[in-house]
Amino acid sequence: MITADAFQQQLQSSLIPLLTRWEHCYKIMNVSNTSVNAMICLPIKPNHSVELQIQYSPLYQEPQLTFRIWKREIEDDIDTQQVCFPDDIRQWLNTQDFTIRLDYLHPSNRDVWYSVHACDTAEIVGPESKDYLNRWASIFLTIFDSDVSLMFVPGVGHSDKY
Numbered sequence: 001m002i003t004a005d006a007f008q009q010q011l012q013s014s015l016i017p018l019l020t021r022w023e024h025c026y027k028i029m030n031v032s033n034t035s036v037n038a039m040i041c042l043p044i045k046p047n048h049s050v051e052l053q054i055q056y057s058p059l060y061q062e063p064q065l066t067f068r069i070w071k072r073e074i075e076d077d078i079d080t081q082q083v084c085f086p087d088d089i090r091q092w093l094n095t096q097d098f099t100i101r102l103d104y105l106h107p108s109n110r111d112v113w114y115s116v117h118a119c120d121t122a123e124i125v126g127p128e129s130k131d132y133l134n135r136w137a138s139i140f141l142t143i144f145d146s147d148v149s150l151m152f153v154p155g156v157g158h159s160d161k162y
């Protein structure tokens with residue numbers, strides 16, 4: 001578990017800098033004290049991207065990860081993007097043992113997003129509040145990039161891309 005104050009502090013000091021260094025993240029937006037959105041590319045699906053939202057869940061007292069997949073199409077020289085819902089998300093992402101559902105209704109615009117259930121987060125991440133969001137990101141962001149965890153290992157994964 002993480003307090004709302006610790007989440008806000010670590011969001012600014014740890015998570016946003018991490019997203020900035022992540023090679024698959026190409027846009028960070030809607031940054032506030034309680035959440036951040038980021039656009040990431042999916043190398044295995046070149047015409048698709050993922051919009052992530054990481055926010056604080058007061059119910060679970062944990063980071064809450066929601067996302068939606070965008071498909072890019074060019075037709076008659078018009079570039080469009082639309083939300084896409086794959087038949088089997090496991091073929092697109094590294095879902096591991098995470099519970100991922102298409103059940104989150106975004107409060108501002110009522111769009112449907114995928115959510116990664118936060119029920120076991122404290123057991124997965126551990127109880128210590130120091131560097132909690134770094135530990136959380138090193139585990140949960142592997143859903144989208146199995147190499148992202150290397151960014152947290154001293155002397156490993158430190159190249160020009162990180």
